[in-house]
Amino acid sequence: MWASSAADGVRYRLQQACADDGANPMGCFNPRTCDERPGGLLYFLLSQPLAGGPWTNLGTVCLNTDDTAGLGVITPELVQREFQRLDWPSAPLVVEPPGGETLVNFETNFFTTLTDPESQSVTLLGQRVLIEANPVRYTWHFGDGTTETTTSPGRPFPHLVNTHTYGQPDRVRIRVDVTYRGRYRVNGGDWTPIPATRTINGTPAALRVIEAVPQLSAP
Numbered sequence: 001m002w003a004s005s006a007a008d009g010v011r012y013r014l015q016q017a018c019a020d021d022g023a024n025p026m027g028c029f030n031p032r033t034c035d036e037r038p039g040g041l042l043y044f045l046l047s048q049p050l051a052g053g054p055w056t057n058l059g060t061v062c063l064n065t066d067d068t069a070g071l072g073v074i075t076p077e078l079v080q081r082e083f084q085r086l087d088w089p090s091a092p093l094v095v096e097p098p099g100g101e102t103l104v105n106f107e108t109n110f111f112t113t114l115t116d117p118e119s120q121s122v123t124l125l126g127q128r129v130l131i132e133a134n135p136v137r138y139t140w141h142f143g144d145g146t147t148e149t150t151t152s153p154g155r156p157f158p159h160l161v162n163t164h165t166y167g168q169p170d171r172v173r174i175r176v177d178v179t180y181r182g183r184y185r186v187n188g189g190d191w192t193p194i195p196a197t198r199t200i201n202g203t204p205a206a207l208r209v210i211e212a213v214p215q216l217s218a219p
Contacts, residue, residue, distance in 0.1 A: 010047050014068070016075065017042040017060065031077075031195075034062035041077070043068075074124050074186050076195050079131060082122050083182045083194050088133050089118060090200045091178040095207060096157050104211045107163040110140055111154025112176050128187055133180035133198065140164070143172025143207060166209040175202035 019030040032042040040062040046055040096109040117134040139149045142164045154162035182194035
């Protein structure tokens with residue numbers, strides 16, 4: 001989110017203003033808005049001698065996305081657009097017992113194998129931007145009108161972490177949605193958080209809930 005230039009022995013940069021803590025070099029989850037330009041956000045204009053030394057705050061400026069793009073500034077909002085546009089993997093759903101059937105009043109186990117961050121590279125304003133999406137939440141849709149949101153992807157048997165018990169026979173459609181939190185870095189620089197999350201819906205799968213019927217057998 002930096003814009004730098006050198007003139008008269010001075011370099012300049014723009015730093016986004018945050019609603020709660022003034023300026024944050026790592027980016028804002030709550031940027032300060034301004035009314036001078038449609039969709040404007042507030043930035044601090046800072047200067048520093050080329051020889052080094054402290055940065056001096058020259059004041060604030062109200063810029064929108066078109067303005068910052070024209071200045072060659074990659075902002076969290078600009079990367080957020082790419083984060084929402086890119087395709088990220090959905091979470092595969094694993095059910096135990098396997099085979100598409102479970103029993104009434106039985107702890108059915110649910111988990112997903114999607115646990116690691118995913119990365120994609122894009123080019124913005126002529127610069128290489130690496131965007132990383134890290135799965136942070138999972139929303140389980142059990143098909144009987146109930147859902148549960150967890151930070152755990154669950155685990156295979158015998159580690160029963162995310163389970164659900166069905167109270168009656170049924171045929172249900174189940175799925176798990178994954179929510180990603182993103183971050184990015186420009187040309188291999190420091191990581192900057194992306195303000196908003198992204199949720200990818202899972203692919204529905206069929207599950208038949210049956211009732212076990214006890215039967216007597218001859219000795």
